[in-house]
Amino acid sequence: MTENQNLLAEQRRALILDEVRRRGGVRVNELTRRLNVSDMTVRRDLDALARQGVVEKVHGGAVPVAEASTHEPGFEAKSALELSAKEDIARAAAAMAVPGSAVALSGGTTTYALARHLLDVPDLTVVTNSVRVADVFHTARQAGGDTGGAATVVLTGGVRTPSDALVGPVADRAIASLHFDVLFLGVHGISAEAGLSTPNIAEAETNRRLVGSARRVVVVADHTKWGTVGLSSFAALDQVDAFVTDRGLSAAAREELTEHLPGLVVAGESPDGPDGSEDF
Known part of the structure; x- marks a missing residue:
């Protein structure tokens, strides 16, 4: 980590989190020197990261939260995290449709x-195994608003997970018979070693079917998903055509990702700059 007085709070916390995960823990006095900020600023950052559930505060510093690989947060719990990052990612990804x-x-x-x-986006055919995603289009239609040129929405059946995805044999059969131009894929975790992973075994199989039915695969995930590994892997990084993330992703993670997949898009940064690619 390099010292920088002008880092935004979100960028600074991403650097702290990356350091915690890489080293297995950090001390407040180390962070104040490396980031060139006050002791109080570092403690506020650690408080914010602890509220997000990604670090655990200990005397004089913080350590990673030891989360079980089978732990699956509910939709509402995840909805409150990284809101601005998700909006930036969504805006950038929508431009690919x-x-x-x-x-x-x-x-x-x-x-x-x-x-x-x-x-x-006009005239889309949208296939999803998410009740929440289908409701976005249904609600817009019911309200009489613009639904992207009367988008056609296909909701697969299946068993509902804590994150409101429909998975299992019914969903798998429906997806296997379809073919998509592009799949926008959310993930629980992503790493160079484990690829894309989820804590739910049934969801992993359904995601494999989604990947197998798509001409192009675009992963949409904020920086906190990097380095997280769920119970079941369902795709390798070389099966991904583009990864759309936010500016909180560390330089080391960006470098590693560009070695494994053709397109890294950092929302809010120039697509033809050093941190993004328009060739995917």
Whole structure:
């Protein structure tokens, strides 16, 4: 980590979290020197990260939260996290949707945010295993608003997970018979070693079917998902065409990701700059 007095709070906390995960813990006095900020600022940052549930405060510093690989937060719990990052990601990802195309959206709070932006894309056919995503289009239609040129929405059946995704054999069969131009995929975790993963085994299989039915796979996930590993992996990084994330992603993570997939898009940064790519 380099010292910088002008880092935004969100960027500073992302650097702290990356350091906690990389080293297994940090001390307040170390962070004040490296970030060139006050002791009080660091403690406020650690308080904010602790409220998000990603670090645990200990005497003089913080350590990573030891979360079980089978832990699956509910939709409402995840909805309150990284709101501005998810909106930035959703806006950037929506620009990739081609009018008149068939798109698939998996379950998740980031794909839910994306669905609202897709209302402005004309003539889409939307396939989803997310009740929440389907409701975005249904509610817009009921209200008489613009639903993207009367988007056609196909909701798969299945068993509902804590994150409001429909999974299992019914969903798997429905998805296997379809073909999408692009899949926008939310993930529980992403890493170079484990690829894309989820704590729910049934959801992992359904996500495999989604990936297998898509011509292009675009992962939409905020920076906190990097380094997280769920119980079941369902895709390798080389199966991903583009990863859309936010500016909180560390430089080390960006470098590692660009070695494994062709398109890294950091929402809010120039797509043809050093941290993004327009060739995907």
